[in-house]
Amino acid sequence: MIKKEKIPKVTIHRMAVYLQVLEDLDREGEDVISSSKLAELCGVNPSQIRKDLAYFGEFGVRGVGYFIKDLIGSIKHFLGLDHVWNCAIVGIGNLGRAILRHKGLPYKGFRIVGAFDCDPFKIGEKVGELEIICTRRLKEKAKELKIEIAIITTPPERAQRAANHIVEAGIKAIVNFAPARISVPEDVIVDYVDFSTHLIYLSFNLARTKGKNI
Amino acid sequence: MIKKEKIPKVTIHRMAVYLQVLEDLDREGEDVISSSKLAELCGVNPSQIRKDLAYFGEFGVRGVGYFIKDLIGSIKHFLGLDHVWNCAIVGIGNLGRAILRHKGLPYKGFRIVGAFDCDPFKIGEKVGELEIICTRRLKEKAKELKIEIAIITTPPERAQRAANHIVEAGIKAIVNFAPARISVPEDVIVDYVDFSTHLIYLSFNLARTKGKNI
DNA sequence: GACTGTGAAACAATTCACAGCG
DNA sequence: CGCTGTGAATTGTTTCACAGTC
Numbered sequence: 001m002i003k004k005e006k007i008p009k010v011t012i013h014r015m016a017v018y019l020q021v022l023e024d025l026d027r028e029g030e031d032v033i034s035s036s037k038l039a040e041l042c043g044v045n046p047s048q049i050r051k052d053l054a055y056f057g058e059f060g061v062r063g064v065g066y067f068i069k070d071l072i073g074s075i076k077h078f079l080g081l082d083h084v085w086n087c088a089i090v091g092i093g094n095l096g097r098a099i100l101r102h103k104g105l106p107y108k109g110f111r112i113v114g115a116f117d118c119d120p121f122k123i124g125e126k127v128g129e130l131e132i133i134c135t136r137r138l139k140e141k142a143k144e145l146k147i148e149i150a151i152i153t154t155p156p157e158r159a160q161r162a163a164n165h166i167v168e169a170g171i172k173a174i175v176n177f178a179p180a181r182i183s184v185p186e187d188v189i190v191d192y193v194d195f196s197t198h199l200i201y202l203s204f205n206l207a208r209t210k211g212k213n214i
Numbered sequence: 215m216i217k218k219e220k221i222p223k224v225t226i227h228r229m230a231v232y233l234q235v236l237e238d239l240d241r242e243g244e245d246v247i248s249s250s251k252l253a254e255l256c257g258v259n260p261s262q263i264r265k266d267l268a269y270f271g272e273f274g275v276r277g278v279g280y281f282i283k284d285l286i287g288s289i290k291h292f293l294g295l296d297h298v299w300n301c302a303i304v305g306i307g308n309l310g311r312a313i314l315r316h317k318g319l320p321y322k323g324f325r326i327v328g329a330f331d332c333d334p335f336k337i338g339e340k341v342g343e344l345e346i347i348c349t350r351r352l353k354e355k356a357k358e359l360k361i362e363i364a365i366i367t368t369p370p371e372r373a374q375r376a377a378n379h380i381v382e383a384g385i386k387a388i389v390n391f392a393p394a395r396i397s398v399p400e401d402v403i404v405d406y407v408d409f410s411t412h413l414i415y416l417s418f419n420l421a422r423t424k425g426k427n428i
Numbered sequence: 429g430a431c432t433g434t435g436a437a438a439c440a441a442t443t444c445a446c447a448g449c450g
Numbered sequence: 451c452g453c454t455g456t457g458a459a460t461t462g463t464t465t466c467a468c469a470g471t472c
Contacts, residue, residue, distance in 0.1 A: 012418050016411040062449045062454045080421025098312035108410050149416055173416040189419050191412045196322050197230040198405045202387040204226050205403050207294025276432045276471040
């Protein structure tokens with residue numbers, strides 16, 4: 001089912017976009033879509049979509065297009081979203097709380113089952129359903145709660161320490177929101193999300209077009 | 215000063231990473247760094263750094279490396295960060311509030327000067343220094359507050375409407391946190407930040423390595 | 429001697445163009 | 451006929467390797 005070829009990271013990111021758009025179409029009651037229509041909605045080239053999907057198999061019908069419900073199912077399957085992933089948040093500041101309160105995640109297949117922080121004043125406090133636990137207890141709790149993904153939302157200077165606890169606990173996947181690089185063994189996957197990086201991209205473009213006096 | 219060649223988007227994103235790491239080094243009192251040391255800290259190849267920098271000019275000293283303070287200044291300059299950008303947040307939910315309360319942004323050159331929402335129950339409420347204003351007043355306020363960048367943090371179904379108000383107001387740059395595609399005229403730059411996309415990337419990799427029974 | 433800056437080589441991703449199929 | 455799936459062509463990015471400079 002899953003081809004051996006190496007799949008580019010951008011393909012996976014686009015896949016997530018296709019899924020989002022397909023689920024919207026499904027809710028609107030659409031049944032079938034062609035690669036060109038979907039491409040338009042996603043802002044990409046139609047053959048890009050066909051190539052991306054081809055990494056995983058053949059899902060379309062020639063002359064017709066793709067059946068939306070089926071395609072959603074297939075994409076979810078090969079992205080590993082037909083399974084609920086247990087996640088922990090490490091660092092309960094503003095961002096950590098916003099993620100904990102976010103309603104959309106469980107629906108997408110990610111359940112937050114643990115909230116960790118090293119600040120003794122926060123430990124024991126309740127955020128929604130969860131009680132904040134000391135980060136030093138991450139290892140013990142990771143087993144109990146079957147945590148598979150950790151989300152770092154600490155200040156940058158504490159990101160590496162958080163990462164160490166996460167690695168210690170045997171968790172193999174990290175999303176790091178802290179604006180700091182972290183180093184981990186190479187069997188641990190890290191994905192960085194840095195908000196200011198995106199603002200900087202806009203800053204660069206605005207500064208450029210201003211210079212060109214458009 | 216600025217070369218004409220088209221600069222890849224990934225280069226700009228890496229640039230932001232280099233800046234982050236260089237500022238850390240500067241705080242630690244380092245003066246000079248070579249491309250290979252910096253590469254190691256950023257997790258990239260040394261010639262990548264040299265190529266990236268070469269898009270903008272020559273900043274290094276052969277046989278020595280880069281003077282950290284100077285390089286920080288140069289990078290900030292060509293990324294447009296020697297200017298403070300006025301930003302507006304549209305959609306004051308959990309994430310919007312977390313960004314409003316975030317202390318790091320002003321230091322990085324982004325000041326949030328307006329908070330907008332269309333919920334009449336929220337209008338007038340104070341979040342930190344700012345009072346929530348009706349999104350319909352965005353156009354009028356954009357001029358007054360000299361807003362250059364808009365940040366969408368609405369629920370997905372309201373993202374397009376928010377984008378329309380933003381475009382109406384003459385703002386040319388948008389960061390969209392809502393998990394929905396938006397369509398805008400082509401002179402408006404949009405950058406998408408979708409948290410769940412990153413979780414999905416991890417999901418895919420975990421599902422894969424599980425399959426490989428490593 | 430050490431390290432940058434950069435053409436050239438290697439590699440990767442995207443788009444084209446069309447054969448093949450419903 | 452319309453649309454997918456895909457090899458081939460194109461375009462873009464990364465890495466190499468070394469000449470040039472401090």
